[in-house]
Amino acid sequence: MGIIVQKFGGTSVADTEKIKNVASAVIREKKNGNDVIVVVSAMGHTTDYLVKMANEITSRPNSREMDMLLATGEQVSIALLTMAIQAQGYAAVSMNAMQVGIITECVHSKARIVDIKTNKLKEHLDKGEIIVVAGFQGVTPEGEITTLGRGGSDTSAVAIAGALNADRCDIYTDVEGVYTTDPRIVPCATKLDEISYEEMLELAHVGANVLHPRSVETAKQYQVPLRVRSTFKLEDTGTYIIGVDDMEIYKPVAGVAADLSQIRIVVTEVPDKPGNAAKIFELLSNSDISVDMIIQSYGRSDDTNDIAFTVAKTDYEKTMEIVKEIIREIHASGVLVDEDIAKVSIVGAGMVDRPGIAASMFKALAEAGINIKMISTSEIKISCLVEKGQSNTAIKALHTAFHLDAKETAVVMGDLPDV
Ligand code: ASP
Ligand code: MG
Numbered sequence: 241m242g243i244i245v246q247k248f249g250g251t252s253v254a255d256t257e258k259i260k261n262v263a264s265a266v267i268r269e270k271k272n273g274n275d276v277i278v279v280v281s282a283m284g285h286t287t288d289y290l291v292k293m294a295n296e297i298t299s300r301p302n303s304r305e306m307d308m309l310l311a312t313g314e315q316v317s318i319a320l321l322t323m324a325i326q327a328q329g330y331a332a333v334s335m336n337a338m339q340v341g342i343i344t345e346c347v348h349s350k351a352r353i354v355d356i357k358t359n360k361l362k363e364h365l366d367k368g369e370i371i372v373v374a375g376f377q378g379v380t381p382e383g384e385i386t387t388l389g390r391g392g393s394d395t396s397a398v399a400i401a402g403a404l405n406a407d408r409c410d411i412y413t414d415v416e417g418v419y420t421t422d423p424r425i426v427p428c429a430t431k432l433d434e435i436s437y438e439e440m441l442e443l444a445h446v447g448a449n450v451l452h453p454r455s456v457e458t459a460k461q462y463q464v465p466l467r468v469r470s471t472f473k474l475e476d477t478g479t480y481i482i483g484v485d486d487m488e489i490y491k492p493v494a495g496v497a498a499d500l501s502q503i504r505i506v507v508t509e510v511p512d513k514p515g516n517a518a519k520i521f522e523l524l525s526n527s528d529i530s531v532d533m534i535i536q537s538y539g540r541s542d543d544t545n546d547i548a549f550t551v552a553k554t555d556y557e558k559t560m561e562i563v564k565e566i567i568r569e570i571h572a573s574g575v576l577v578d579e580d581i582a583k584v585s586i587v588g589a590g591m592v593d594r595p596g597i598a599a600s601m602f603k604a605l606a607e608a609g610i611n612i613k614m615i616s617t618s619e620i621k622i623s624c625l626v627e628k629g630q631s632n633t634a635i636k637a638l639h640t641a642f643h644l645d646a647k648e649t650a651v652v653m654g655d656l657p658d659v
Contacts, residue, residue, distance in 0.1 A: 242407030243365070244269050247279040247375065247397035251414040252471040253317045254284035256324075263324035265412065265474055266370060270330060275365045277404070279375045279397035280321055282313025287376075287390070303348035307377075307387045311337075314374035314393070322372045332370040335360070337377040337385070342396065344378030344386045351378050351386035352454075353395065356403035373400065394455035402462030409464050410478075411451065412471040417479035418443070418450055420644040421496040425632050428646040429639065432494065433477075436484035436589050437466075439494045442621045446497045446585040456481065484589050492597050493588040493642040498631045500582050502532060502550040504613070507563060509544040509573035516570050517547060523562050529555045533583070533616040533625065544573075548614065550583070550625065581613065582631035585623040586638055598622050604641035610634050 246266060253259050262280075270276045281287075290309050294301040301309075318334035325332040341357025364371050375393025378386045388395050394411055401409035416431055418440065423429040435443075437460035444453040450468055459466045459481065469478025510516050517536065524531055534549045551559050556577075563575050591597045598615075601622055605612060610633065614625035626634050639645060 241273045241275070243277070243401075243404050244274045245277045245279065245397050245401040245404070245406045245409040246412060247393060247409065248281065248321075248412045248471060249393065249414070250281040250284050250286070252412055253280055253321065256320065258471075259283075259317070259320050260324050262321060262412075262471065263328055265471065266321075266325055267328055267330055268474070270370055274407075277361065277365075277371045277373060277400060277406075278321065279373045279393055279400060280314065280317045281375050281393040283317050283320075286313040286316070304384065307348045307385050310387050311374070311377040311385050314376050318372045318374045325370055325372070330370060331368055332372060333364055334372045334374075335364075336374045337396075338379045338383070340373055340400075342373075342378045342399070344380060344388070346380040346382065346384060346386070348386055350389040351380075353378060353388070353399045353458075356399055358403050361400070361404065389452070389454070391452040392454070394452040395458060398455040398458045398462075398464055398466065401464045402458060406464065408467060409459070410467045410469055411455075412469055413450065414471065415450065415468075416470045416473060416476055417468050418448070418481070418495070420494070421635055421639050422448070422498075425498075425635050426496075426639045426645075430644065430646045432479050434480040434482055434487055435494055436487055437481060438484055438620055439587050439589050440481050442585070442587040442618070443495050443497050446499050446583065446587070446621070446623065448495065448497045451481075487589070490590070491588065491643065492590040492594050493586045493638075493644065494590070495587050496584065496635050496638045496642070496644065497587070498582050498584045498635055500628060500631065501553055502581060502583055503553050503556055504548060504550050504578040504581050504625065505559060505563060506546055506548040506576040506578070507567065507572050507574075508546050508576060509541065510547050511571055512543050512545050516572075519570060520547065520563070520566050521549075523566060524551070524559065527558055527562060529559055529562075533614050533623065535614050550581070550614070553579070578613075580628045581625050582628045582634070583623050583625050584631060584634045584638065585621055586642060587621045588642075589620050591622075592619055600641060601638065604637045605634055608633050608637035610637070 322332045322334040343355040344351035375396040419429045421429045441456045466481040532550045612624045
């Protein structure tokens with residue numbers, strides 16, 4: 241007998257019929273002899289609807305009141321799911337973040353969890369009850385309601401699993417697991433049986449929308465065995481997300497993903513002297529703007545450089561305000577904006593210490609007639625910026641080049657992609 245945390249997303253609890261099905265999936269786990277804690281999101285598109293209403297009232301809703309509003313979505317689903325479990329004859333209790341003690345820092349709309357109290361949870365588990373916890377919400381030490389950022393229920397579930405030292409955290413969703421790439425773009429994408437925390441973290445950050453990135457970070461930190469599986473195909477095993485040491489790595493690249501949410505900004509003819517780059521990026525970071533890719537290249541004259549970087553589209557206006565101010569201060573010549581970009585990335589723990597992966601990537605893109613605007617790398621990821629309209633072609637080319645297409649599942653580590 242162990243402790244299992246199950247998390248069901250908005251599509252899994254979209255209506256009352258679906259909530260009844262979720263109740264059955266929960267009871268199934270309880271019947272296996274486990275202690276069960278369920279974390280749920282708001283029903284269907286409830287959170288989007290609440291955001292829309294706030295924006296109809298004012299274009300700048302107060303962030304405390306926004307959290308007060310958005311936290312209500314999850315409270316509806318925990319009450320209904322608990323009723324559904326009780327109606328099938330099992331003891332269950334719903335709890336919101338305040339009742340559990342999911343303590344966060346005092347930041348509205350994207351708070352981080354700092355502590356989870358386990359005493360109340362354990363009391364209910366000891367009584368044999370199934371506990372249904374509201375995802376996405378937290379409470380500050382002062383008793384203020386916070387939320388963890390959109391998609392944050394995954395993180396609630398993993399953090400609870402970590403705090404209780406659970407045997408597993410199962411994230412139930414509307415897809416069958418983690419795929420080598422988006423199956424809507426590449427129909428021969430394959431479902432991965434397992435993937436490491438590190439790879440999943442990179443994929444989550446570059447646009448594979450299966451899991452909230454912070455949930456993977458938390459799982460890695462507390463070594464919570466995590467699984468993504470389908471609510472609608474309970475017989476499928478899904479994808480296990482585990483430590484890299486527990487994996488057998490056959491391929492250099494585990495997955496390919498695209499991120500269409502960035503724009504590229506180029507500050508032109510920045511005078512070539514110490515401190516100018518620091519000034520640009522310091523001011524951006526002071527305004528909480530995170531910069532992703534950065535390239536410095538020679539400007540049009542000998543004593544200047546062009547500095548290009550990417551930021552989230554949603555930070556565009558704030559970024560431009562800051563950049564315009566800096567240009568005046570450091571006497572750069574101007575700023576160019578490129579909205580027509582997609583960041584395509586290959587990710588794989590198997591690329592560590594294997595030369596030639598970057599060259600293979602660039603060659604595959606070249607053969608597909610795709611120009612690369614910017615490149616960045618980390619230990620297990622290579623990203624290239626390409627034109628937005630070429631994003632799908634790039635993903636298909638890379639998926640094939642790195643032998644990820646369904647028919648080629650038997651390729652092993654020794655076989656370098658022969659692009
Ligand atoms: N209901 C929240 C959202 O839509 C949290 C979640 O679904 O994980 O973002
Ligand atoms: Mg979600």
